[in-house]
Amino acid sequence: MDLMKQINLLDTESVSPSSTNGSPLAHRYGFKCKHLGLVLEESCGQEVFKDIQICPIPLTNNWFEGVFNLRGSLIPVFDLKLLLFDEKTLGKLFIVIDSGKDTIALRLDYYPELLTEIFPSDCEIGKLENIAVPHSIENYILQIFQHQSDYWLEFDKHSFFTSHSKNINRAS
Amino acid sequence: MTIKQVLVVDDAPVERENITSILLQAGYKVETATSGEEGLNKLKTSTPDLIFMDIVMPGMDGFHACREITNNEQTKDIPVVFVSSKGEEVDKVWGQLQGAKGHIAKPYSQEEILGIVKEIGNQMITMN
Numbered sequence: 001m002d003l004m005k006q007i008n009l010l011d012t013e014s015v016s017p018s019s020t021n022g023s024p025l026a027h028r029y030g031f032k033c034k035h036l037g038l039v040l041e042e043s044c045g046q047e048v049f050k051d052i053q054i055c056p057i058p059l060t061n062n063w064f065e066g067v068f069n070l071r072g073s074l075i076p077v078f079d080l081k082l083l084l085f086d087e088k089t090l091g092k093l094f095i096v097i098d099s100g101k102d103t104i105a106l107r108l109d110y111y112p113e114l115l116t117e118i119f120p121s122d123c124e125i126g127k128l129e130n131i132a133v134p135h136s137i138e139n140y141i142l143q144i145f146q147h148q149s150d151y152w153l154e155f156d157k158h159s160f161f162t163s164h165s166k167n168i169n170r171a172s
Numbered sequence: 173m174t175i176k177q178v179l180v181v182d183d184a185p186v187e188r189e190n191i192t193s194i195l196l197q198a199g200y201k202v203e204t205a206t207s208g209e210e211g212l213n214k215l216k217t218s219t220p221d222l223i224f225m226d227i228v229m230p231g232m233d234g235f236h237a238c239r240e241i242t243n244n245e246q247t248k249d250i251p252v253v254f255v256s257s258k259g260e261e262v263d264k265v266w267g268q269l270q271g272a273k274g275h276i277a278k279p280y281s282q283e284e285i286l287g288i289v290k291e292i293g294n295q296m297i298t299m300n
Contacts, residue, residue, distance in 0.1 A: 027243055042243075048265075
């Protein structure tokens with residue numbers, strides 16, 4: 001099945017660069033995926049929906065929930081918690097991130113958080129205390145941020161989901 | 173400080189003209205922009221006391237524009253009110269998280285537009 005080509009996730013030309021200028025940022029938005037805090041890129045489009053109608057795609061892995069119609073564009077919907085932690089996200093909120101052909105939606109348990117005064121951290125991914133980062137996302141971490149006493153990770157969504165799209169077929 | 177000048181950002185000409193007309197008749201000065209990007213450009217040369225912002229626009233949407241405004245030291249104190257067909261609770265909560273001071277769902281009435289201008293004006297007086 002060439003599904004991911006249809007939803008334009010396989011194009012790898014537009015990998016987003018990390019914002020690693022080292023200066024404190026006024027604020028960013030992030031969401032929790034189980035214990036993992038994931039921060040959103042400053043410039044990417046972000047919109048939140050509740051109870052969207054998802055069209056499931058047969059014979060795909062359960063972490064790929066299907067597609068939904070966002071103002072005429074078909075957007076792939078993923079359950080990131082299921083993909084990373086094998087645990088279903090029970091919330092009914094969805095965040096739509098990025099724009100154009102890179103747009104994806106992620107199911108969330110809670111609203112994204114406003115992270116004021118977030119700072120880039122020098123901490124290395126393997127040395128994060130009390131945070132077990134799943135191997136499947138480890139190589140896609142662009143930057144680690146610190147907000148109060150918590151660490152938040154910015155990951156390369158495009159490369160991550162492009163890579164996982166190769167296993168989207170349930171048989172693979 | 174009271175509200176004298178308002179920036180209206182909406183890609184739909186009818187909506188822009190409608191809000192502009194309501195505000196002009198009530199004695200406010202009005203500037204308009206047709207997209208989030210144009211709205212941000214206007215803020216480089218003028219400082220409105222209030223911004224009415226549509227959400228769904230081509231290019232930079234209203235949420236993104238509001239984030240840029242509230243994240244910028246020069247513009248963070250300008251109140252943004254969303255005026256949008258996206259009027260569900262989730263849109264209002266997300267709008268608040270972007271730093272918006274209000275949310276009016278389309279279709280709106282003249283009273284709603286002028287009411288929120290007055291309300292935010294009163295808040296600004298209280299804060300000062």
